[in-house]
Amino acid sequence: MIETFTRELPSGIVLSCRAAGVAGRPLMMFLHGFPEAAFIWDALLLHFARPENGGFRCVAPNLRGFEQSSAPTDVAAYRPHLLVQDVAELAASENASGRIDVLVAHDWGGAFAWGYANRHAGRLGRLVIINSPHPGTFARELRDNPAQQAASAYMNFLARPDAEALLAEDDYRRMWPMFTRMKAGPDGFGWLTEDVKNRYREVWNAGLGGACNLYRVTPLKPALPGASADIPLLPRERLTVAVPTLVLWALDDAALLPGLLEGLEDYVPRLEVRKVPGATHWIVHERPQFVAGEIQAFLARNQ
Numbered sequence: 694m695i696e697t698f699t700r701e702l703p704s705g706i707v708l709s710c711r712a713a714g715v716a717g718r719p720l721m722m723f724l725h726g727f728p729e730a731a732f733i734w735d736a737l738l739l740h741f742a743r744p745e746n747g748g749f750r751c752v753a754p755n756l757r758g759f760e761q762s763s764a765p766t767d768v769a770a771y772r773p774h775l776l777v778q779d780v781a782e783l784a785a786s787e788n789a790s791g792r793i794d795v796l797v798a799h800d801w802g803g804a805f806a807w808g809y810a811n812r813h814a815g816r817l818g819r820l821v822i823i824n825s826p827h828p829g830t831f832a833r834e835l836r837d838n839p840a841q842q843a844a845s846a847y848m849n850f851l852a853r854p855d856a857e858a859l860l861a862e863d864d865y866r867r868m869w870p871m872f873t874r875m876k877a878g879p880d881g882f883g884w885l886t887e888d889v890k891n892r893y894r895e896v897w898n899a900g901l902g903g904a905c906n907l908y909r910v911t912p913l914k915p916a917l918p919g920a921s922a923d924i925p926l927l928p929r930e931r932l933t934v935a936v937p938t939l940v941l942w943a944l945d946d947a948a949l950l951p952g953l954l955e956g957l958e959d960y961v962p963r964l965e966v967r968k969v970p971g972a973t974h975w976i977v978h979e980r981p982q983f984v985a986g987e988i989q990a991f992l993a994r995n996q
Contacts, residue, residue: 694713694739695711695712695713695739696713697709697710698712700754700786702783704775704778704782706757706762706763707762707763708755708756708763708783709754709760709761709762710754710755710783711732711734711735711738711752711753712750712751712752713751714741714748715742715748715750716750716787717750717788718749718750719750719792719794719795719818720784720792720794720795721741721747721749721751721752721793721795721796721797722753722783722796723738723753723798723802724753724780724796724799724801724806725753725756725800726798726799726800727801727851727908728868728893728896729800729893729896730755730896731753731755731760732753733799733977734751734797734977736985737751737977738751738752738753740989741988741989749794749795750787752783754779755896756779756801756802757776757779758906759896759904760895760899761899764903766902770906771907771909771910772910773911774808774812776805777808777809777812779805780806780809781809784816790816792818793816793818794819795819795992796810796820796821797823797988798821798823799822799823799825800823800974802825803822803824803825804828806820806822807822807828808828810936810938811931811933814934817936818936818937819936819937819938819939819991819992819995820934820936820938820939821941821988821991822938822939822940823941823942823943823984824943826949826953827932827960828927828932829927829929829960830955830956830957831913832913832924832926834952835913835915835922835924836922838952840950840952841915841950841952841953844947844948844949844950845915845948848908848914848915849914849915849917851908852905852908856901856908857900857901861897865894865897868893872885875946875947875948875973875975876973884978912924912925913925929960932960933961934960935963936963937965937991937995938961938963938965939965939966939987939988940954940967941967941987941988942954942966942967942968942969943973943974943976943979944968944969945970945972946973946974954966965991965994967987969983
């Protein structure tokens with residue numbers, strides 16, 4: 694069964710979490726993205742907590758700014774290193790070593806997982822990234838690739854001062870197309886049931902300001918019309934990842950294009966890439982058992 698709890702971190706940030714499995718077992722942590730929340734991982738939490746699938750202690754926090762987790766109003770409180778710190782402090786609250794045996798992340802969660810893997814490699818066993826760009830290749834594509842610039846233009850809308858108010862209007866009428874504007878898989882949008890919509894409404898009703906602050910604080914977004922891009926050149930030592938890494942990439946993602954995979958092995962030498970046709974950015978919703986199976990096979994290859 695899924696347990697829920699809140700955890701106050703040494704920084705003072707409080708994270709609401711979902712979990713399965715026995716405390717003290719090897720830790721498997723799951724990081725969600727926008728406009729999602731920790732509940733998207735429930736099927737995977739239950740899968741990997743089972744003894745036959747590893748018997749992990751599975752924990753999925755709601756990132757700061759989401760659901761009932763702390764949502765500071767200061768935009769600077771969403772700088773990436775602070776969310777990476779949240780991950781490290783949550784891991785330390787689960788076991789004395791602070792080790793994460795497996796870190797799984799999607800979308801914005803992946804941004805912080807890449808950062809954690811770079812800064813805390815000695816406390817991480819394996820990394821799984823699901824449709825979340827590496828900062829090195831994302832910066833390159835935002836500078837040089839007009840197609841990715843156009844695909845990422847929505848980021849500037851979400852960074853507007855009035856974004857959260859606009860998103861909340863008319864029962865979140867601007868939010869639902871984030872899911873449905875992408876090409877439907879074989880089962881259409883059957884996963885987006887009224888029950889799932891109500892779970893999203895509960896999350897979004899807690900406020901969208903913190904989530905929008907992720908877009909306000911990041912320099913990795915395309916230039917506004919008529920402006921020149923100011924994409925930073927990040928030092929290589931902040932981009933490399935040494936641990937075994939699986940990148941699971943749904944190819945019908947309209948926001949994150951396959952060009953983001955090019956050159957990724959230069960930063961991540963122990964890399965496996967699994968491209969998935971017929972799936973979108975929302976593959977965790979669309980094909981949870983497939984995702985679980987791919988992760989399971991990766992873990993078996995990298996014990």
